[in-house]
């Protein structure tokens with residue numbers, strides 16, 4: 607690990623600014639790429655597209671306690687796109703929920719870091735996910751529970767297009783608009799590419815913002831650049847700007863972001879990272895880290 611990243615991570619409880627978050631996201635992307643290659647497994651594309659979203663959440667936004675993962679007042683995160691588990695695990699490990707070295711056990715049988723996150727075994731995981739489309743309903747339940755119990759915590763659901771292709775998501779969208787729980791946010795990682803094709807080929811979602819509005823949601827007028835930490839922080843300011851719930855934010859992202867030959871390609875949804883791709887990809891990821899370090 608290079609010094610600047612190490613310095614930042616030694617203060618992991620503080621709220622980082624946009625440039626620091628950009629460096630952390632670049633570094634975390636390299637950790638994800640490295641772990642997937644070492645373990646001979648996939649799901650790089652969707653993990654990479656969410657890197658800035660989760661880095662900004664875990665290192666700027668969330669009220670959580672790594673030494674008390676079940677703290678009742680903690681903010682909740684539901685990674686509805688549970689196949690991107692390596693992203694969530696990388697955040698949780700570097701935020702102090704479990705040892706960073708444990709990432710090397712990713713997707714090994716009988717370990718805590720299974721291919722899809724398990725809330726029963728891994729500290730910091732608020733919900734077990736993996737079957738697309740469940741996350742929003744579960745998040746709604748968490749947000750309603752906050753209201754019921756007089757708590758102020760926030761609930762964030764991170765969803766890809768695959769989740770929004772599931773009918774259950776639209777039932778949850780309807781229910782949330784009826785019950786209007788506070789501090790409830792849907793963050794859409796809109797990379798427009800799924801497992802075996804583009805979203806337009808599989809099941810188009812456009813006009814997505816209009817659909818969400820028609821379902822009764824408060825939708826951010828701007829579709830933010832979800833791979834730009836300044837814009838993600840801007841979206842957080844929007845979340846705080848009024849009291850109209852539920853809220854949805856659409857983030858334009860790039861699947862496989864950070865490694866040129868994986869960007870925008872569904873073939874890199876679940877592919878194993880072979881040695882040659884690893885070598886070439888790491889050169890790009892490390893160059894990005896150096897560039898972001900120099901900008902601090």
Ligand SMILES: Cc1ncc(C[n+]2csc(CCOP(=O)(O)OP(=O)(O)O)c2C)c(N)n1
Nearest residue numbers: 652689736737738766767768769799800801
């Ligand atoms: C109900 C269900 N159907 C199918 C799958 C298999 N599957 C896993 S990921 C995926 C594509 C997801 O695409 P997207 O939501 O765009 O993911 P991202 O690009 O953000 O990783 C599919 C079809 C699943 N996990 N659950």
